[in-house]
Amino acid sequence: MIRPLSGEGLACRSTLNRTRTLSYSQHLNVRRSDGNRHKGGGTAMARASTDDMNFTAVRTSSIVSEVYAQIREKLLSGEFLAGQPLRESVLATGMAVSRAPVREALRLLEQSGLIVKAHNRSYVVAPSAPGDMPELAALRAADEILAIRILVQRKTDLGPLAAVVDGMRAAQANSDVETISALDIEFHMTLVRLTGLPRLISRYDQLRDQIRFAMLSVEDLHGRVLQDQAVMHEELLTELLNAQQSGRAADLLRLWEEHVFFSMNPADHIIPLHDDDPA
Numbered sequence: 001m002i003r004p005l006s007g008e009g010l011a012c013r014s015t016l017n018r019t020r021t022l023s024y025s026q027h028l029n030v031r032r033s034d035g036n037r038h039k040g041g042g043t044a045m046a047r048a049s050t051d052d053m054n055f056t057a058v059r060t061s062s063i064v065s066e067v068y069a070q071i072r073e074k075l076l077s078g079e080f081l082a083g084q085p086l087r088e089s090v091l092a093t094g095m096a097v098s099r100a101p102v103r104e105a106l107r108l109l110e111q112s113g114l115i116v117k118a119h120n121r122s123y124v125v126a127p128s129a130p131g132d133m134p135e136l137a138a139l140r141a142a143d144e145i146l147a148i149r150i151l152v153q154r155k156t157d158l159g160p161l162a163a164v165v166d167g168m169r170a171a172q173a174n175s176d177v178e179t180i181s182a183l184d185i186e187f188h189m190t191l192v193r194l195t196g197l198p199r200l201i202s203r204y205d206q207l208r209d210q211i212r213f214a215m216l217s218v219e220d221l222h223g224r225v226l227q228d229q230a231v232m233h234e235e236l237l238t239e240l241l242n243a244q245q246s247g248r249a250a251d252l253l254r255l256w257e258e259h260v261f262f263s264m265n266p267a268d269h270i271i272p273l274h275d276d277d278p279a
Helices: 007-019 024-041 060-076 088-095 099-111 132-154 159-173 177-193 198-215 222-246 250-264
Strands: 115-117 123-125
Touching: 060 088, 060 099, 060 198, 088 099, 099 115, 099 123, 132 177, 132 198, 132 222, 132 250, 159 177, 159 222, 177 198, 177 222, 222 250
Parallel strands: none
Antiparallel strands: 115 123
16 A cells, blocks of 8 residues: 655655756755755754764774784784684683674684684684795785885885884894894885875785784794895895886896795795796
């Protein structure tokens, strides 16, 4: 059964009939007039600006962020072992929070590739696979090469990268391996962030977490790699500056790829192209 139109419905029909014969500009004026009339009458069709709305502060997200940060740090520091179960109740008790923010934090960590769901639907620390490192190295090289092309083309100020290299020199003078390692990560993350491309930055941040996690299961490279980090990154920065000035980046891109694959040391990886190689 079709219900009869209410008074408001009759008014809308009247408006529709009038606007069928009006020009576009007249139609807009009718809509504005009717909108003001409804708003003045306080009907359900009134629209309020979001600037005028009063919202209550939501604090759950900050709890989720804190839970996420704590679990993430323990994953990246190696405190959780590959395949180890992550029980919501245990984590919630340990952080004195309810299970809801823990559940949401675990979902975010699953998206970042650090944990996976087991067959019983509970979460476990992601296991490492032989093919992880070559794939991660190739993806990292692709993202950083894209960032380099953008920075060279735009001639972006590289001051933030120079500041990181300065920090590396100071840390290397003090044989501070942990700081050198952290600044190595910071150098490459700064490179990508200088592009100002939010999707690329977000993707690279997740990739860096997966790389740090995968590196936990491989041979410690500190003695072989970290001792020359300041010199290596100073060379990368110098070549990047030269490429900005000359507009030619072929040598830089080859050097950068070699640096990425050497630092990650994958057993099987894509060999960087040379000038005489087919594209």
